[in-house]
Amino acid sequence: MLRYIYRHDLHLFPKLRRSMHLDRADQFHTRLGWEVQVDETGEEHDQYDQLDPLYVIWEKPDGSHGGSMRFLPTTGPVMVNDFFLDLNNGVPLQSPLIWESTRFCLSRDASGNVAGALTLAGIEIMRNFGIQHFAGVFDRRMVRIYRSLGFSPEVVGRRGEGRDQICLGLWEFSPEVYERVAERAGIAPHTSQAWFDHSFGAISNAAVMPAAHIAAE
Amino acid sequence: MISRLMELNQYIMEKIQDLDQILDLLAATRTLPSLQQIVEKLTEYLQVDHAVYHWVDSLGDHYHFGTYPSDWVERYQSEEYVRIDPVVTGCYQSFHPVDWRRLDWSPRKVRLFLRDALAHGIGNQGYSIPIRGPSGQFAVFTISHNCDDSDWDALISNYNRELLLLAHFFNRKALEFEPGRLDTQEISLSPREIDALTLLGQGQSRAQVAQALSISEHTLRVYIESARYKLGAANTTHAIARATSYGLIVI
Numbered sequence: 001m002l003r004y005i006y007r008h009d010l011h012l013f014p015k016l017r018r019s020m021h022l023d024r025a026d027q028f029h030t031r032l033g034w035e036v037q038v039d040e041t042g043e044e045h046d047q048y049d050q051l052d053p054l055y056v057i058w059e060k061p062d063g064s065h066g067g068s069m070r071f072l073p074t075t076g077p078v079m080v081n082d083f084f085l086d087l088n089n090g091v092p093l094q095s096p097l098i099w100e101s102t103r104f105c106l107s108r109d110a111s112g113n114v115a116g117a118l119t120l121a122g123i124e125i126m127r128n129f130g131i132q133h134f135a136g137v138f139d140r141r142m143v144r145i146y147r148s149l150g151f152s153p154e155v156v157g158r159r160g161e162g163r164d165q166i167c168l169g170l171w172e173f174s175p176e177v178y179e180r181v182a183e184r185a186g187i188a189p190h191t192s193q194a195w196f197d198h199s200f201g202a203i204s205n206a207a208v209m210p211a212a213h214i215a216a217e
Numbered sequence: 218m219i220s221r222l223m224e225l226n227q228y229i230m231e232k233i234q235d236l237d238q239i240l241d242l243l244a245a246t247r248t249l250p251s252l253q254q255i256v257e258k259l260t261e262y263l264q265v266d267h268a269v270y271h272w273v274d275s276l277g278d279h280y281h282f283g284t285y286p287s288d289w290v291e292r293y294q295s296e297e298y299v300r301i302d303p304v305v306t307g308c309y310q311s312f313h314p315v316d317w318r319r320l321d322w323s324p325r326k327v328r329l330f331l332r333d334a335l336a337h338g339i340g341n342q343g344y345s346i347p348i349r350g351p352s353g354q355f356a357v358f359t360i361s362h363n364c365d366d367s368d369w370d371a372l373i374s375n376y377n378r379e380l381l382l383l384a385h386f387f388n389r390k391a392l393e394f395e396p397g398r399l400d401t402q403e404i405s406l407s408p409r410e411i412d413a414l415t416l417l418g419q420g421q422s423r424a425q426v427a428q429a430l431s432i433s434e435h436t437l438r439v440y441i442e443s444a445r446y447k448l449g450a451a452n453t454t455h456a457i458a459r460a461t462s463y464g465l466i467v468i
Binding site: 006008052054072073075076088089090091092093094095096097098125129130132133154156157170172197200201202203204 | 307310311312313314316318319320321348349366377378380381382384385407408409410432433435436439440442443445446447
């Protein structure tokens with residue numbers, strides 16, 4: 001299932017937290033060879049993990065990490081402005097309507113639809129919270145993958161050549177994209193909404209009761 | 218002198234018709250009482266019962282302005298409702314907007330609190346936007362209203378983006394009043410943002426501007442979005458007007 005967890009609540013899911021940071025080390029250090037910090041316990045962390053981001057995590061049936069990504073609003077410190085400003089012609093992206101997505105990660109044995117599920121989670125955030133765009137930096141090989149997931153970014157800036165090229169992309173919300181991504185991911189929209197509600201609380205008619213009802217209690 | 222200004226403010230306020238003007242007043246304001254008036258005007262614009270901005274600064278001091286009745290504010294403090302108010306728990310340390318219906322109102326203490334809030338006319342619906350500011354500053358901007366679910370859903374889906382922007386604009390203004398922060402942060406636009414707003418201000422279409430700057434229309438939209446946020450503007454036209462009046466662009 002999908003879970004949406006702020007850093008300050010991640011300690012409630014110790015197995016998920018541990019396996020996510022191990023999988024991030026495996027993906028970004030071991031497989032992609034990025035210059036990331038791996039600590040003595042084998043976990044990958046960076047300074048943005050210290051800023052209490054919101055993680056979206058695919059939890060496998062055994063309670064461990066199947067894939068994840070991380071969100072922070074661009075009104076605070078974000079990678080696109082701190083490290084990749086040249087990709088947007090020196091214009092910092094800054095708006096409460098734009099969140100940055102980083103550390104898109106899949107565990108080695110993740111099943112086929114985990115990437116799709118994470119993409120759907122991103123759109124669930126957009127449609128429930130009124131977020132208009134996500135921004136993110138990725139290497140060029142991801143372009144094809146995003147297309148297959150049904151949610152392609154607009155590439156607004158590039159650095160480098162060929163295999164080493166990195167791109168700044170912007171994903172824009174539309175209601176149509178929700179249906180398409182859900183279909184590609186093989187997840188019913190009501191299931192996705194139920195996972196979202198499990199983390200953020202469901203909109204229930206009885207939640208905030210009308211005055212008359214309470215007065216009669 | 219001050220009362221003359223207040224009168225002038227009053228006069229201007231009465232003429233407010235749309236969000237642009239509310240935001241213009243917000244940008245121009247230098248006094249806390251005028252923030253109170255602006256938030257009152259905002260409730261008229263949104264047609265909701267209440268709007269409240271609550272701020273905890275980097276020293277842990279609280280401050281708020283808004284339309285909650287004063288007897289409710291006093292009661293909230295004397296009963297120490299901050300300890301059981303699920304909106305506080307739901308917003309603390311978060312950065313996503315919180316629809317009150319998503320919170321847990323089931324514990325008995327919370328139900329009693331809710332009954333009291335309803336009796337004071339706070340409303341059965343609410344939408345709260347938490348904001349993380351610099352150096353541990355934290356704020357929540359809330360609107361609340363009495364209506365059924367479908368009306369509330371319609372209101373939120375109409376205004377959720379404006380509300381996010383408004384919350385941050387109020388917060389930026391409040392930060393100007395923080396002790397030790399006398400210098401108002403100057404707005405600076407990047408060269409590309411200046412080019413984009415200038416060309417748009419000259420009446421060129423988005424497609425023409427994108428072509429002139431050799432960027433996609435999508436990229437242009439993002440430049441405009443970030444300029445709009447920096448300028449505290451409601452929309453593109455408003456952002457151009459703002460940039461012009463600040464002398465940031467020349468048309």
